[in-house]
Amino acid sequence: MSAARTWRQFGDGPLSRITSRVYILLVVELLLLLTTLPGLLPLLLLGRDPSNLPLAALFLVPLGPAISAALYALHHQRTDLTDLRPASVFWRGYRANLSGVLRVWVPTLLWLTVLALNLAYRGAVGLPGWWTVPLVLLGVGVTLCAANALVITSLFDFRTRDVLRLAVHFLVRTPGVTVGNALLVAAAAGITAVLSEAVLAIVGSVAVLALLRVSDPMVRLTREEFTR
Template identity: 30%
Template sequence: MTSNSLPGELGRGSLGRATVTVHRFGAIGLGFVLASLPAVAAGMLLPWGGLALLVIVLLTVAVAVALAAALAAWRDERGAEHPAPWAAFWRGWRRNAVDVTRAVTPGLLLIGIIAVSVADAGAAGVGAGYAWLLLGIAAVVSLISIRVAVLASMFSFRTRDLWRLAVYTLFRVPRATVALVAVAICVVGLVWLTNEAVPMLLGGAAARLLLHHEGPVIDLVRNQFTQEGKDVSS
């Protein structure tokens, strides 16, 4: 007996490919939402000020881990013959949770301290110029932290090496950095215009977009800083 492809499997026409695409976006997006729930709950329940703000920022490590899992799922699904995005997401979550948490926590801690300082700037009598300087530093650290999460989801480097590579690639691959800034601005804009839940619902799609634009960065790190890249070039 010959086995026919099931509806929605790869290679079954445009409708099948569309079904696979919707399946992937839905499954990875739902996984992202569920994995990010600690940060979402903290943002909705805790007041935005003082030490509670520091707690909220630190809990966004869950979002970083969810992002890494989504990136890993999209990478694994790209060449998969039989789509299994739900399993791919949670496999990526288990594989990356510890490494990504360790990698992004220093940056999130710094951002949290800055957030508390800016929130209490008025009471402390700190000038507006200094507050804007702190916000600028937090923005740069946020961009680097996102790049760190991307690299941590793809490679097994030490934390300090991930940060060095993230800073290095910000200048080495400017086109990817511009795209990263654009994605970050869109996320901030969505939060400003709506609330924190909307970017979370679009997290799976954002991870797919981020993986596309971060491709040159991933290729650069693989080719120049891993044994795999050296073996290929030799």
Template identity: 40%
Template sequence: MDGRGAAARALLGRRASGGAGRRATRRARRRRIPVSGARTWSDDEVGPGALSRGAAVLYRWLVLEVLLVLTTLPGAVVVVLLERDAANLPLYAAALLPVGPAVVAGLAAVRSWEVDPDLSPARGFWRAYRRDARGTLAWWAPLLALLCVLAVNVAHADVVPGGTALRPAAFALALLLVVLAGHLAVLQARFTFRLRDAVRIALAQVAPQWRFSLGVLSLLLVGATVTVVAFDVVTVLLAWAAVLLLHQMSRPLVADVTERFTDHA
């Protein structure tokens, strides 16, 4: 009798454990508990398909353009309304003040999408904008002021005796400042250097990273050409492409700065 009772209890125990195991399996399936090393929908909101990933990329680009337009809208309106006259150069410089923080935030946002490819692309942009706006204006505003002075000198060089001879030098210095602004934008978006250190590093990288420097000048040339041939609004609508290209071109620069000027061990 004791043997039959023990066998019955063992059978009931196996059934109970089996039922508990099946219930745990069903709960795990409902909760989508991931297997170690596997990617689940909760890990990646985009999904594994090529179509969904392509749509997510287009969505990020659209959001980037909308955010760039929103953050530069006051200056863009001023630029569109101003006449193209040398007397308005200081107003043009003031209207371009929002561009620096917007570009830096755009670069940081594109980088954040590579690290965390979710469907909230605006989050990284606004986080970087709040974090870096003041630091960006610390170098962007002086650069714009210098560019404004150089532009006025170039525009009115014929009025001053001997000014024509100085025009090429002023033009070359203005191009150098544009390249320096491109380097500083990347450093501001990717690193946390002090202002004077960032300026020194940017100046030191202008010649060694000549491909990136030429890329910045190429973007300037394309933007100026589109503005003259088409309309100012077209240039604003292509801002997302300029930020993406700047990000792609900056990869060697970021790698070199990380290797030489940061504690990456």
């Protein structure tokens, strides 16, 4: 009993909690890379020409379920060193959320692809220059709604239409979450533009953890007001 109690105290100490969090992030990062590899490798080889946008969207399809599973794992995994199972929690979340996430993620990619193509070829399709602003704003709105929807559908069991309603609702209800997600999206876009998608993938688990922490107020309100 004494040895078990000593191990339990070790597992609950500050250094142990830090160690366990680092371990969880590393495991989740490896699983993120593994599950996104089928799309990441061809994406890295794809030229940055607007004509490749539909292909880029196709290669990004595996990213949605992978982010969802990472959100699930980081949210549910305990930091006790005596009970670390981030890989099993990740795969449980991946299987449980796969269909729901794809119902949110695939339409989001389609919307963003259409908007990006219209921006890239606005002259060819006859759009006046002032259309740039509303198209960009619409793209930002779709992205922020998708971020909310991704978190909600990863952590809760709602119908897709309810997930989308809540995602839009919390854009206004939790402005701190909206601004935080906008900054995360801007940072991800900046890293991708200046460096590459590979750099962003390497810090994927940290980015997902940041998304989870930024979304804490929305998650708390969802649990308190919509799950009872």
